[in-house]
Structure formats: structure tokens, C-alpha cells
Amino acid sequence: MLDAQVKATCQLEAQWPPVYALLGDILAASSLEGDYGQAMRAVLDAARDSEQAGFPFSLLPLLACRSAGGDPRRALPVAAAWRALHIAAKLLDDVEDGDVALLSALPTDAPRVVNLAVGYIALSNMALVQLAADRDLTLWSSLQRDFSLAMLQAAGGQHADLSAREGYDLKGYLRMVGAKSGRCFSLASRAGARCATDDTDILLRYDAFGYNAGILIQIADDLEGFHAPIDRGDLLRGQHTLPVIYALAVASPPEHTRLEQWLSQARAGDQEAAKQARQLMIALGTEVYLRAEVTRYRCRALAALAGAGDDERATASLRDWLARL
Amino acid sequence: MITLLQQLIHRAAVDAQFRVQLQADPCQAATSLGLTLDEEERSVLNEMRKQLAGWRFADESGPLDPTPIGPGWTGGPTFTPAALAR
Numbered sequence: 582m583l584d585a586q587v588k589a590t591c592q593l594e595a596q597w598p599p600v601y602a603l604l605g606d607i608l609a610a611s612s613l614e615g616d617y618g619q620a621m622r623a624v625l626d627a628a629r630d631s632e633q634a635g636f637p638f639s640l641l642p643l644l645a646c647r648s649a650g651g652d653p654r655r656a657l658p659v660a661a662a663w664r665a666l667h668i669a670a671k672l673l674d675d676v677e678d679g680d681v682a683l684l685s686a687l688p689t690d691a692p693r694v695v696n697l698a699v700g701y702i703a704l705s706n707m708a709l710v711q712l713a714a715d716r717d718l719t720l721w722s723s724l725q726r727d728f729s730l731a732m733l734q735a736a737g738g739q740h741a742d743l744s745a746r747e748g749y750d751l752k753g754y755l756r757m758v759g760a761k762s763g764r765c766f767s768l769a770s771r772a773g774a775r776c777a778t779d780d781t782d783i784l785l786r787y788d789a790f791g792y793n794a795g796i797l798i799q800i801a802d803d804l805e806g807f808h809a810p811i812d813r814g815d816l817l818r819g820q821h822t823l824p825v826i827y828a829l830a831v832a833s834p835p836e837h838t839r840l841e842q843w844l845s846q847a848r849a850g851d852q853e854a855a856k857q858a859r860q861l862m863i864a865l866g867t868e869v870y871l872r873a874e875v876t877r878y879r880c881r882a883l884a885a886l887a888g889a890g891d892d893e894r895a896t897a898s899l900r901d902w903l904a905r906l
Numbered sequence: 907m908i909t910l911l912q913q914l915i916h917r918a919a920v921d922a923q924f925r926v927q928l929q930a931d932p933c934q935a936a937t938s939l940g941l942t943l944d945e946e947e948r949s950v951l952n953e954m955r956k957q958l959a960g961w962r963f964a965d966e967s968g969p970l971d972p973t974p975i976g977p978g979w980t981g982g983p984t985f986t987p988a989a990l991a992r
Contacts, residue, residue: 620989627988668985675986690990697989751909830908831916864963866919869954873911876953877946 600639601629603661607707620693621700628668636905639664641766641794642773644898645787648886651777655715659724659776661708663769666728669701670735670765677743679818702732719779724772731768735761754826758799759792766795789885794903797878801906804871807859816855819848827870828862836861879903910941911950919963929955 608621632639639660646656672694675681681691709728712721738760745753770791771784778784803822806815815822825844832840840861846854882903886896908916914936918925927935932951936943943951 620991623988623991624985627985631985671985672989681986681990694986694989750907751912752907827912831912864919866915866963869919869963870912870915872957873915873950873954876957877911877950880946880949880953 597632597637597639597643597660598629599657600643600660600664601625603657603708603711604665604704607661607704611707617696617700620697621704624668624672624697624701628664637902638667638769640902641769641791642776644902645770645773645791646776648896648899649774649777649783649787650895651774656773656776658708658711659772660769662705662728663772665701665705665708666732667765667769669698669705672698672701674739677739678820720776723779724775727768727772727775731764734764738764749821749826751823751826751830754823755796758796762799763792763795766798767791770794786885786888790882790899793878793882793885794906797875797882797903797906800871800874800878804868804875807862807867807871811852811855811859814855814859816844816847816858817850817852819844823871823874824862824867828865828867831865832861836865875906879906910936910943911947913941914939914951925963 604625605622608618608625611618613621642656642660642663643653646659647653676691676694676698681694705728709721709725712724715721738757742757742761745757749757767788768791771788774784774787800823803815803824806820806822807824809815811817815824828840829837840858843854843858843861847858883900886899914928914932917939918928924935924938927938928951932955933943933948936947
């Protein structure tokens with residue numbers, strides 16, 4: 582049984598390096614000269630290393646394709662295009678969240694990162710265009726529209742996030758996270774499955790799987806930010822993530838006042854206030870609540886998979902992928 | 907507006923006796939507060955019962971777990987340092 586699990590994991594791991602090889606080939610063929618080509622390559626290497634050491638995001642389109650009965654190799658351009666878009670979104674997010682400003686004092690750095698993100702959006706289009714040679718002539722056009730629509734929706738989610746950082750309730754938070762992270766991962770799952778089938782009912786199941794996995798990933802990110810050492814955590818950066826939304830919702834009036842005060846001081850750089858805020862938030866059950874929400878979205882993602890494949894084995898690799906979160 | 911899940915978990919955080927009740931039988935614990943769990947809330951809390959390490963509050967938690975949701979998670983990648991390297 583253990584051998585079978587190890588073998589299955591090794592098979593999973595073997596599938597994502599071609600995604601980076603394809604993106605690297607497209608970059609090499611683009612003959613980008615000077616610093617720009619080097620910076621694009623450095624970002625690609627960092628993204629690959631990050632997947633190697635952490636979570637295999639790029640596998641999702643390939644696994645969805647295989648799970649829906651297709652050959653994952655057919656979904657390779659889709660996985661590469663999705664990963665390039667994901668990298669672009671992460672770079673833009675870092676600019677918009679002020680992380681670039683934290684990492685560097687040079688005024689030209691934020692525009693440089695935006696310019697690299699533009700490059701990755703172009704790279705995504707160039708990877709996807711490889712589907713023009715697919716035996717199914719409708720595949721490229723349908724996925725091109727799907728990618729563009731998902732990008733628009735994610736930009737809308739980011740816009741809402743930038744406009745309302747101070748004022749989220751749970752409903753608003755879930756709407757924003759659904760638009761940003763949920764839609765991004767539903768694209769990965771649905772587009773991968775589209776390389777195997779055009780059955781709308783089946784595609785909706787993969788869409789729902791990816792959407793709920795995307796929300797789970799964002800909540801997990803919030804939990805990670807809450808756990809991070811105080812000097813690198815979300816409280817000091819003034820991020821109004823799910824831990825803060827929960828704690829402010831359940832706190833008694835005196836606790837609410839104290840927490841608001843500590844959070845405000847933390848945003849101004851007071852590490853002691855951030856520590857006190859975190860202690861109170863843990864005492865209010867924040868960590869347990871976030872784990873419960875992670876469990877909720879994991880259950881929803883798994884429920885979406887029920888009936889998506891002919892048998893349990895077909896969807897096993899996607900369940901394994903989700904279990905690694 | 908507080909959701910039922912938030913309400914139950916907050917009560918478990920501040921009331922050790924209720925916490926034991928919630929971990930033993932989520933439906934009964936909710937009923938004791940005059941609340942009824944829907945199917946999803948019931949399955950979430952039943953799943954949570956299995957994750958004993960997940961029930962950590964300040965009074966019993968000790969150091970924070972650096973990998974809260976299992977192996978393989980790195981907090982999400984960020985590529986900006988590579989983008990800024992010269």
C-alpha cells in the first residue's frame with residue numbers, strides 16, 4: 582500500500598517539469614535580449630524551484646485532463662499557459678500589495694515588476710496558441726476565450742480588494758477570494774478537463790473542484806500569514822485577512838476595542854501590539870475557525886469530483902493533489 | 907452577522923466544557939444552544955473532530971505550528987525577489 586502511494590506521488594512529480602521546459606523553450610525562441618530576458622528567465626527558475634520545494638500548482642490542469650479521461654500531454658500547453666498567467670498574477674499582486682516597496686527602495690522596481698508581469702501574460706498567450714495545431718480545431722478558440730474571461734474576472738476581484746481593504750465582512754471576503762483565487766484555479770481545472778471532454782456537465786464539476794480548491798488555497802495562505810513570525814506576518818502588514826474578519830466578528834465589545842487598537846498599532850509597525858493582537862485572536866478560536874473553513878472547502882471540492890470520473894481511480898490523483906494542501 | 911460555525915467555535919474557545927461537548931457530538935452541542943446544524947456544517951465539524959491537533963487555543967497551544975495544514979505548503983510562492991535580482 583505504501584509502495585503504491587510512493588509510486589503515485591512519483592508519477593505526479595514527473596508531470597510538471599515539462600510545463601517549465603515548454604515555457605523555457607518559448608522564452609528561448611523569443612530571442613529576448615539583455616536584462617529583460619534574464620529577468621524573465623530568473624522568475625521562471627524561481628517559480629519552478631518554488632513548485633519543487635512546495636506545492637505543485639502546475640499539475641492541476643494535467644491531472645484534471647487525465648482524470649476526465651484524456652492524455653495529460655495534450656493539456657501541456659494549457660498547463661504552461663495557466664502557470665504563466667498565475668506567475669503574472671502573483672507579480673502584479675506583489676506590486677499592488679506593496680510587497681515590492683518592502684523588498685526594495687528603488688523607485689523603478691515596481692514598474693519593472695509590472696513589465697515582467699506583462700511579459701508573462703504574453704508568454705501565456707504564446708503557450709496557449711500551440712493548441713491551434715490540436716486535432717480539435719475548436720479547442721484553442723474556446724480556451725482562449727475562457728482564459729481571457731478568467732483574467733478579466735480576476736482583475737475585477739483584485740480591483741474590489743484594492744478598493745475595500747478596510748471594510749470586509751465574511752460575505753465580502755468570500756466574494757473577493759472567489760473572484761481572485763477561486764476563478765484562477767477553476768480555470769486551471771476546467772481548461773485541463775476541456776482537453777479531454779466538451780461535456781458541459783463534466784466540465785462544471787471540474788470548474789467547481791478548482792473554484793473550491795482556489796478558495797481553500799487562499800484561506801490556507803491567510804492561515805500561513807497568521808502563523809508567520811511577527812515581523813513577516815500579515816498583522817504587521819495591515820492585511821485584513823480572514824483571521825482578522827473572524828476575530829472582529831466574534832469579539833466582545835471590550836475585546837473588539839482592544840483588538841482594533843492593537844491592529845492599528847501593528848499597522849504602524851508596533852511588533853508588540855501585533856503579538857498581543859495575535860494572542861487574543863488565538864484565544865477567540867481564530868486558528869480553529871480557519872481550519873474549519875479549510876475543511877469546508879476541501880469537502881466542497883471533493884463533493885464536486887463525485888461523478889466527474891467513471892470510477893474512483895479516475896479522480897484519485899486530483900484527490901491526492903488536494904490532500905497535499 | 908455571525909455564522910453558525912463562527913458562533914460554535916467562538917463558544918468552544920471561551921467555554922472549555924462546551925468545547926468537550928462540541929468535540930464529542932457537534933449536533934448535540936449545537937442543540938444545547940438552540941441551534942441546528944445543516945448537512946455541511948455537520949460534516950465539517952465531524953471532520954474537525956478527527957483533527958485533534960487542530961483544536962488549539964491559547965490556553966493549551968504552546969508554540970504555533972509552522973505547517974498548519976500539512977506538508978507541502980509553503981505559504982504560496984512569490985517571485986518578486988527573483989524579478990528584482992540584478
